Amino acid sequence: MMRRLIIPCIILLCQLASADNPVVHSKGVGTRALSLGNSFVALADDFTAVYWNPAGLAFIPVREVQLSLDYHNNNMESELSGTKSDARLQHIRLGNAGLLRSVPSSRGGFSFAVGYTNPIILDNVYSYTGWDQYLGRDSIPSSYGAKIITQQVGSTIVYDTIVDHLSNGEMMYFGPNNRNKTHGQLGMISGSAGWQVAQGLGFGVTLSFILGREHQNIYSDKRSANDSLFDSSHTELRRSYTGIDFRAGVLIKPIEWLSLGLCIAAPQYIRFEQNVRQEDLFDGYIYPEQYNMGTIKSSFNGSFGAAFKLPFMLLATQANARAPFVEAEEGSDRSFWKVGLSAGVEVPVPALYTLFRAGYAWNELDLHPYEIKWDGGIISSEPAYESDKGCHTITGGAAFMFKDFFVIETAYSYTFREYSVTELNWRNPTVEDHSAHRVQCSFSIHY
Numbered sequence: 001m002m003r004r005l006i007i008p009c010i011i012l013l014c015q016l017a018s019a020d021n022p023v024v025h026s027k028g029v030g031t032r033a034l035s036l037g038n039s040f041v042a043l044a045d046d047f048t049a050v051y052w053n054p055a056g057l058a059f060i061p062v063r064e065v066q067l068s069l070d071y072h073n074n075n076m077e078s079e080l081s082g083t084k085s086d087a088r089l090q091h092i093r094l095g096n097a098g099l100l101r102s103v104p105s106s107r108g109g110f111s112f113a114v115g116y117t118n119p120i121i122l123d124n125v126y127s128y129t130g131w132d133q134y135l136g137r138d139s140i141p142s143s144y145g146a147k148i149i150t151q152q153v154g155s156t157i158v159y160d161t162i163v164d165h166l167s168n169g170e171m172m173y174f175g176p177n178n179r180n181k182t183h184g185q186l187g188m189i190s191g192s193a194g195w196q197v198a199q200g201l202g203f204g205v206t207l208s209f210i211l212g213r214e215h216q217n218i219y220s221d222k223r224s225a226n227d228s229l230f231d232s233s234h235t236e237l238r239r240s241y242t243g244i245d246f247r248a249g250v251l252i253k254p255i256e257w258l259s260l261g262l263c264i265a266a267p268q269y270i271r272f273e274q275n276v277r278q279e280d281l282f283d284g285y286i287y288p289e290q291y292n293m294g295t296i297k298s299s300f301n302g303s304f305g306a307a308f309k310l311p312f313m314l315l316a317t318q319a320n321a322r323a324p325f326v327e328a329e330e331g332s333d334r335s336f337w338k339v340g341l342s343a344g345v346e347v348p349v350p351a352l353y354t355l356f357r358a359g360y361a362w363n364e365l366d367l368h369p370y371e372i373k374w375d376g377g378i379i380s381s382e383p384a385y386e387s388d389k390g391c392h393t394i395t396g397g398a399a400f401m402f403k404d405f406f407v408i409e410t411a412y413s414y415t416f417r418e419y420s421v422t423e424l425n426w427r428n429p430t431v432e433d434h435s436a437h438r439v440q441c442s443f444s445i446h447y
Contacts, residue, residue: 028052029096029117031068031442035397035411036344037359039316042261042305044251046444047098050113050192052303053249053263054204057111057194061102068095068442070118076125077433080174083130087179091123095440098190109196115189122184122214126432129176133427136168175221184214186270188245200253205246210270212241232281241296243270257309265301270370272296294374299323299334314346320363325371333385338366344395355399357411363391365417386429387419407444412437 030048033040040048044056047066074089098115189211194204215238222231249263276290305318320340328334340363347356365387397411415436420429 027070027119027121027438029119031095031397031409031411031440032357032399034413034438034440035357035359035395035409036316036346037318037342037361037393037395039305039307039318039342039344039359039361041249041263041303041318042251042259042307043314043316044249044261047100047113047115048096048117049100049194049204050098050115050190050206050208051117051119051188051247053251053261054113054192054194054206054247055202055249055251055261055263057100057113057192057204058109058196058202059194059251059253060100060111061109062100062446063102064100064444064446065098066100066115066442066444067097068440069093070095071439072121072123073437074123074125075435075437076127078126078128079431080128080130081132081428085127085129085176087125087127087181089123089125089181089183091121091183093121093185094118095442109202110194112191112193114191116187117190117208118185118187120186120212122182122186122212124180124182126180127176128430128432129174130428131171131173134168134170134172134425135427136425170224173223175223180216180218182214182216184212184216184239186210186212186241190245194251202251203249204251205248208245210241210243210245210268212239212270214239214241234279234281236277237274239272239274241270241272243268243296259307259309261303261305261307263303265298267300268296268298268370270296292374292376294372296370296372298370299325312347316344316346318342322366322369327371333366333368334371338364338369340364342393353401355401357395357397357399359393359395361393361395363393365389365391365419367419385419385421387417389418391415391417405446407446409442409444411440414438 028034028038029051030040030046032046033048033052040052044053045060047064049056049060069092071092072090075086077084077086094116096115096117098113098117100111100113102109102111187210188208190206190208192204192206194202196202216236218235218237220231220233220235245265245268247263247265249261252260254260272294274292274294278287279285280287300323301321303318303320305316308315318341320342322338324336325334340361342359342361344357344359348354349356367385393413393415395411395413397409399407399409401407415438416434418431418433420431422429
């Protein structure tokens with residue numbers, strides 16, 4: 001009975017730690033933007049300007065309805081102490097859907113847009129297998145004879161059952177069932193407007209209501225050095241998110257063939273609720289459901305870009321930056337700037353009424369784009385990670401125009417990143433190699 005009372009506390013602690021990084025991949029918005037390596041802040045000439053740069057709406061002279069669909073295939077390979085493991089995850093979802101409308105005016109231009117965008121996905125797949133050495137703190141005897149370690153989490157004492165079976169320096173095997181699969185997204189319902197405040201100068205703002213859900217499943221299988229199975233469990237976690245996003249942009253066209261864009265996104269404030277359900281697979285016992293609430297907040301984000309419209313092609317470049325968190329602990333990952341660069345090219349083939357595109361993006365790896373504050377003063381820990389290669393994305397795509405009012409666009413991207421993760425109290429890092437294939441198709445009507 002004592003073990004059954006303790007285990008839910010451990011499971012809760014593990015889930016608090018994993019929730020500290022709810023955002024897995026920020027993928028941007030729009031098929032054209034994707035095919036150009038997400039170099040779109042200086043273009044922003046379709047409905048997706050609501051995300052990239054709302055100032056671009058001021059220069060769009062048409063009315064537009066746009067819809068896109070997204071396919072993702074996430075892959076993960078890991079290595080722990082020389083043992084390799086892999087996992088796969090696929091999903092199809094709505095990319096964006098919205099309406100853009102220009103309003104005739106005697107001076108300058110004005111347009112507004114409303115709709116849904118899906119810029120952030122929470123899909124993740126995680127698996128590792130192999131032996132590792134436990135380097136935990138000194139243990140103390142419990143009232144039922146097992147070794148336990150206590151940890152202060154806010155005002156709560158939480159227990160680590162691993163040392164029910166392991167002492168400092170002992171080995172543990174993480175079985176092939178130790179895997180984590182997550183489905184989820186943070187979508188935005190947005191209202192946006194752009195004005196030409198002077199010739200060649202536009203300003204725009206977007207206010208979005210964030211809605212999101214996340215569903216995570218974890219299967220755990222652990223063995224001690226004498227090959228005795230001491231943990232086999234299934235944990236199901238569900239979260240719901242609601243929040244606010246605000247961004248403002250400027251677009252300048254000093255000459256006909258050049259445009260410069262800047263967009264600043266204010267910190268997002270997102271409330272979430274979490275339910276955790278855990279089952280002991282030894283005997284089918286289901287533990288009482290755990291319920292928690294909290295807030296996640298991003299830092300300031302900004303993008304600056306330039307687009308060059310030449311007679312035979314279009315070139316676009318962009319630089320992105322995430323500012324340090326004000327309350328971040330010195331030396332932590334959140335206390336540093338995170339930057340990225342991208343570029344894209346678009347070549348028209350008038351005889352075929354077709355545009356071909358290609359792009360590339362590099363971003364510093366940012367596994368902690370949000371900070372979390374739990375209601376009740378709970379503190380969640382972060383595993384340490386190292387990466388010197390960043391995140392790379394290679395893209396391509398095409399657009400097909402029919403009768404000047406109907407456009408079909410396609411895009412493909414391949415993203416890959418590698419890093420190592422070291423968990424608290426364990427000797428060996430887990431090397432993770434993540435890659436993702438993405439295909440998007442959008443349909444636009446101009447009228």
